[in-house]
Amino acid sequence: MNRAASTPNPLSGFERLRHWWERIAASVFPALGGAAADTTASRLTEELRKLLDKRLRQLAREKARSLSEEAMRGLPPVPRGTSARLIREDRDAR
Numbered sequence: 001m002n003r004a005a006s007t008p009n010p011l012s013g014f015e016r017l018r019h020w021w022e023r024i025a026a027s028v029f030p031a032l033g034g035a036a037a038d039t040t041a042s043r044l045t046e047e048l049r050k051l052l053d054k055r056l057r058q059l060a061r062e063k064a065r066s067l068s069e070e071a072m073r074g075l076p077p078v079p080r081g082t083s084a085r086l087i088r089e090d091r092d093a094r
Contacts, residue, residue, distance in 0.1 A: 014056050021052060 025045045
C-alpha cells in the first residue's frame with residue numbers, strides 16, 4: 001500500500017489551504033523585487049489571505065448547517081406548543 005495514502009494528513013482543510021496559499025505567495029511575490037514591490041506584495045497577500053479566511057469560514061458554517069439539518073430530518077416531529085411550555089417551566093422554576 002502507498003504510504004502517503006495510508007497516513008492521515010495532520011492538517012485540517014483550512015490549514016492545508018493556508019499552507020498552500022503561503023507557498024504560492026512565497027514563490028510568486030518575491031520575484032517582483034524592490035521595496036515598493038515587497039510592500040505591494042505583502043498588502044496583496046494579506047488581502048487575499050483575509051478573503052480566503054472569510055470564504056473558508058462561510059463554507060464551514062454552510063457545512064455545519066447542512067449537517068444539523070440532516071440530523072434533524074431523522075427526528076420525530078415535536079408537538080405544537082412544546083417550546084413555549086419548556087420555556088415557561090424553566091422561567092417558573094427560578
